[in-house]
Amino acid sequence: MNLLIRGAHLASGDRADILIDNGEIIAVGSVPVAEPAEVIDADGLVVVPGxxxxxxxxxxxxxxxxxxxxxxxxxxxxxxxxxxxxxxxxxxxxxxxxxxxxxxxxxxxxxxxxxxxxxxxxxxxxxxxxxxxxxxxxxxxxxxxxxxxxxxxxxxxxxxxxxxxxxxxxxxxxxxxxxxxxxxxxxxxxxxxxxxxxxxxxxxxxxxxxxxxxxxxxxxxxxxxxxxxxxxxxxxxxxxxxxxxxxxxxxxxxxxxxxxxxxxxxxxxxxxxxxxxxxxxxxxxxxxxxxxxxxxxxxxxxxxxxxxxxxxxxxxVGLGDVVGTVAAGKRADLVLLDGLTHLLGTGELAGAIVTSLGPADVHTVVVDGRVVKRDGRLVGLDLAQLRRATAETARRAR
The missing domain is CATH 3.20.20.140 (Metal-dependent hydrolases)
Structure with missing residues (x-):
């Protein structure tokens, strides 16, 4: 199955589509795809490596x-x-x-x-x-x-x-x-x-x-x-x-x-x-x-x-050839960040991410081509429930 992230802004300020197939980034740029299995509309979002x-x-x-x-x-x-x-x-x-x-x-x-x-x-x-x-x-x-x-x-x-x-x-x-x-x-x-x-x-x-x-x-x-x-x-x-x-x-x-x-x-x-x-x-x-x-x-x-x-x-960590950049041939581990709409298209995005964003601005997360967080919510994992489930472990440990 393939995934297309459409219209994301790279940290460099450039706008690009990202085509993913079988967990691998196939292309970054203008990507014409007739019928991708899934499309993420990344308009207004910044994409960075996971x-x-x-x-x-x-x-x-x-x-x-x-x-x-x-x-x-x-x-x-x-x-x-x-x-x-x-x-x-x-x-x-x-x-x-x-x-x-x-x-x-x-x-x-x-x-x-x-x-x-x-x-x-x-x-x-x-x-x-x-x-x-x-x-x-x-x-x-x-x-x-x-x-x-x-x-x-x-x-x-x-x-x-x-x-x-x-x-x-x-x-x-x-x-x-x-x-x-x-x-x-x-x-x-x-x-x-x-x-x-x-x-x-x-x-x-x-x-x-x-x-x-x-x-x-x-x-x-x-x-x-x-x-x-x-x-x-x-x-x-x-x-x-x-x-x-x-x-x-x-x-x-x-x-x-x-x-x-x-x-x-x-x-x-x-x-x-x-x-x-x-x-x-x-x-x-x-x-x-x-x-x-x-x-x-x-x-x-x-x-x-x-x-x-x-x-x-x-x-x-020994994975420099696998992840760490948004580039064709790397595994598709990507993060879409919100909150910087006013800076899109500028050269200030990377610096703004470092100085001004936090976990609340993490909009969507993709690991190995699979969406694990979408629109600000984890997919298949309930963070509050997991914290409740481990509360007794924490009490005993203390």
């Missing part, structure tokens, strides 16, 4: 807002140390489904799920089933790398839901264990993600000498990144994801986005956790714009930050 959340602990969706003053050590104790233990497969399924629905509602079409919830094969099944039902694109980064059989099962996934590997890494775990897990991920063709700090005493140089750096590796936060760190990571094509809202709220330190950019790197953006941050990428984009303007001492173009939440995040 947002790509490069780092999110999706299982924490029911815990939204529980830690407004929570420090990182408190988070590790309360959320990872206690709350996670109360999640059986059923709770993992419901929580993942809620997190996916919140992401879709905010125009996030891809999540890199740093999934601590994949503690057993039954938990993994529950998480995968939730993503199948939700209709979102997901990279499920398996959080139990010692269960090699289950990791291999996730690595074999193809299509809209694929696999990754989430490890403690060299900052938070033993060196030999981290090396073994990174090598496992590389053998299986997985993006291996770890939280990292950077700085003068970081193990990044040792990792480079051991041949462990490369596009297969993704580092999250890296708040203490030095100029040498930045050049090392950029030169090796290592993916970097920053989560500026959570990093500032929990005291991780200043975002490394600008330091990485100075070295030629292009960091992606993530939401990280919802215990004290919103479940969308609009505020991370704005926070990044503010900090980058302060760092450079310039009025850096606001519209340039849109790539951090789309194309750059897609590259950092």
């Amino acid at each position: 947002f790509v959340d490069g780092h999110r602990h999706v299982w924490q969706a029911p815990l939204r807002g529980i830690g407004p003053d929570m420090t990182l050590p408190e988070y590790l104790t309360a959320v990872l140390g206690r709350a996670l233990g109360g999640y059986g497969p059923s709770e993992a399924h419901q929580a993942t489904l809620l997190g996916a629905a919140e992401a879709l509602n905010a125009g996030i079409t891809t999540v890199f799920d740093w999934s601590n919830a994949t503690r057993t094969p039954e938990h993994t099944d529950a998480v995968l089933d939730a993503y199948t039902r939700a209709g979102i694109r997901a990279v499920v980064a398996h959080g139990n790398p010692d269960d090699e059989r289950d990791v291999r099962r996730v690595a074999a996934l193809r299509g809209r839901v694929t696999g990754g590997l989430a490890i403690l890494g060299t900052d938070y775990g033993p060196w030999d264990e981290a090396v073994r897990q990174m090598e496992l991920g590389r053998r299986l063709g997985l993006v291996v993600s770890m939280h990292a700090s950077g700085g003068h005493n970081s193990p990044l140089r040792r990792m480079d000498e051991a041949g462990l750096l490369g596009p297969h590796l993704q580092l999250v936060h890296v708040n203490n990144m030095t100029d040498d760190d930045a050049k090392l990571l950029a030169d090796n094509g290592v993916g970097v994801i920053v989560t500026p809202v959570v990093e500032a709220t929990m005291g991780h330190g200043a975002s490394c986005f600008s330091r990485f950019a100075d070295a030629g790197g292009r960091a992606g953006l993530g939401t990280d956790v919802v215990v004290n941050a919103p479940a969308d990428l609009f505020e991370p984009m704005r926070d990044t714009l503010r900090s980058h303007r302060a760092h450079t001492g310039t009025m850096h173009p606001a519209g340039d930050i849109l790539a951090a939440a789309t194309a750059d995040s897609a590259c950092a």
Whole structure:
């Protein structure tokens, strides 16, 4: 079946039709189609690539807002140390489904799920089933790398839901264990993600000498990144994801986005956790714009930050050839945004999206050619009902 989005305005200001067939963008521009299976009239709307959340602990969706003053050590104790233990497969399924629905509602079409919830094969099944039902694109980064059989099962996934590997890494775990897990991920063709700090005493140089750096590796936060760190990571094509809202709220330190950019790197953006941050990428984009303007001492173009939440995040999660741009040959993960009718046809759309819009302006969302949000309402998912269904999980976790 095919889908035609007619008369949308690209973020560049140009107007275009977008033809989609079997989940793939076939053409962008003036598209004569006699009888498409479905037509979306996008008059007055702006189309952008679906947002790509490069780092999110999706299982924490029911815990939204529980830690407004929570420090990182408190988070590790309360959320990872206690709350996670109360999640059986059923709770993992419901929580993942809620997190996916919140992401879709905010125009996030891809999540890199740093999934601590994949503690057993039954938990993994529950998480995968939730993503199948939700209709979102997901990279499920398996959080139990010692269960090699289950990791291999996730690595074999193809299509809209694929696999990754989430490890403690060299900052938070033993060196030999981290090396073994990174090598496992590389053998299986997985993006291996770890939280990292950077700085003068970081193990990044040792990792480079051991041949462990490369596009297969993704580092999250890296708040203490030095100029040498930045050049090392950029030169090796290592993916970097920053989560500026959570990093500032929990005291991780200043975002490394600008330091990485100075070295030629292009960091992606993530939401990280919802215990004290919103479940969308609009505020991370704005926070990044503010900090980058302060760092450079310039009025850096606001519209340039849109790539951090789309194309750059897609590259950092291993999907740069699949999603992240509105172009023929990419999968049809698209968002139609409302609220900028007065700017249509101008060159100000991209900047206005970054500085002025939010989840309420997400009109329609398409994932893999399928409409999952239409006219401001999710299709097949009831966000209010999902929040009610996970309320008991949240109460027990607290």
